[in-house]
Amino acid sequence: MERQLTDKVTLRHGAVLNDRMVMAPMVTLSGTANGEVTQEQVDYYGRRSQVAGMIIVEATYIHPNGHTFKGHLGMSNDHYIPGMKKLAAVIKKNGAKAILQLHHGGREAATYYDHGGIPLAPSDLDYQHNAHSSIDYPVQEMTLEQIHNIVKEYGAATKRAIQAGFDGIEIHGANHYLLQQFFSALTNHRTDEYGGNLANRMRLDLEIVDEVVRVVHEYGSKEFIIGIRISPNEIHGDRVGFDFKENQELIKQLNTKDIDYVHISGLTANSLSFRNYPAGQKETYTQLYKDVLSPDIKLITCGSVFSVDDAKEAAEQADLVGIAREALIEPDYAKKLHAGKASEIVTTIDPTTFDLLMFPETLKGIFTTDIDKDDNGKEKHGYFAGSPLPNIEAVRK
Template structure:
């Protein structure tokens, strides 16, 4: 029988999800200085407690030199790099879990994208000291000791997720952040054990996975969920950081650590495929996954029909991003048989219902959406933009 959106799904380590829908990780532009959760953060996540069966937070940086990655002037990215963040993390987990769905903390290090460090006069670190045309600040190459510390920081962040009551963690290895920077031959020019050949460029991602699993095995309750997010390719015209074959090689090693799921970050849509290939990314990656490792995909799902197609024909789980920004009750409506009432566009009339954070509202009411994929209907709220965070 084909997968149904309302199926209960039992993951490798024993936890059962209420359905096949997932809220994708999305930056809320709500953090306080230092990466602390604000009341806006908690209200946003509380409003989305029924957005999906599994709810993934935005990225939280694991090391003090790992963030914030944000647009200066706007509320900051959230952090998980110290025990001082535990109070906010607990509130976030409680808000997400209050209706019986599973809460996942996404953990990450921005690497060269930690613009907040530059703004504060601190150095920005990366695998290699390269001048990137898209950055207006220099980056410094990480030392061997610093790399070891960051790996341990992913483990410490996992322990904080456990202590805060999250049901799992997602390792963010996508979207050009530090883990991907180590994997990419465009951004990793190291000649030591952390760079060079494909195997050496895989070393850092795998070391992070190993450390996270070590902490989970020692401290987490039975059923604690662990996932890994990856961008299936890094292509910049003729320049190739890695292709999908390289990514499949990495994931073939990642899954040896017995993760619950692999999350493909698909900007061109859940059914997108590599150039000159008949198979979709999801079909290609599914071929190398064992039966217990679920495939989660994301991209261009705004309603019940596309979500159903994704789980019937492409993957085990489908993540909804902007769809849950527009409608915080996306999955609740599907479960109740009211999928036709899902809101597909933002408008002045739906702003209150969508319960965006002030930072997200300001971002999506700009003409450029602050560089984010625009919300359908975004042009209707541009006249409401106040500019209070704009520099």
């Protein structure tokens, strides 16, 4: 039977999603300097409470030394719980599941550096003088004690997410942040049990999953959702951090864990679309990972899902479909699908209704100004270049 985007989806522990659509996590750069939720963010997520059956809140640091972005949200102590309760409640008000993405920037923690710290990394590599790196600050190699503490911090942040009323958490293991840095042979040169062969390089991922599962079993509801996001590959020309075969081995290990979903990120240089194939393969990355994933665990794919037809095509390869750009442009995406109004889904920016999208001011600045650049045109620490939105030029003018 052909899958419908409006199909209800039951996850392995009983949580029921209203449809196959997922709002992918996107950093808004709009928390306070100390990582607290702002009213702008509550309004932004509230406006998108009917964009998808599951909404994943942007990357949230589990320890201050993982502070990566301007306005990066925090969940590193109980102080953050009241603000996070507001986010969870506003997302859930129309029946969507609220998921909090837990994150550590590792070497990418530029804001932590600006606050006086030295970012952590798997290995003490000289990124400042590396032609392939944009990092202009030193990093420090993590000790075993620091690694073990990071594992515990993921568990502690999970407990806080439960207390704040979230329906689940997503472990951020993608996009060149700390967990991917450990998994990648390019950035992990360790010689202890967390480096070297593939089994050692995936150890941190699996230990964090185990700790999160332990905490959820102790403090969470039976239906609490656990997911992990990974990049489809790390290939930069002839420089390979990991390929699809190594990712398949990681997924086989994740099959032994009590998790609900695996989320394949679309944000790598060579894999911007759910349709992309590894060189020499007849199946897409999405299909190759679905081939080895346990049927008990759902797969989310994303990347270049711009139209409803794109979403339908993606749903034939994976269980759930992540949208990012479309979630920015069309806050009523799933609402219109359920109402039989797919033809009315907006796919381009209309300057006359732009303010109704409720973008926080800093996020708005990413798309409409050069707020992310310094006077020399260089990207500022803690910012990122926004992906072009269709017809955004009309707003910039």
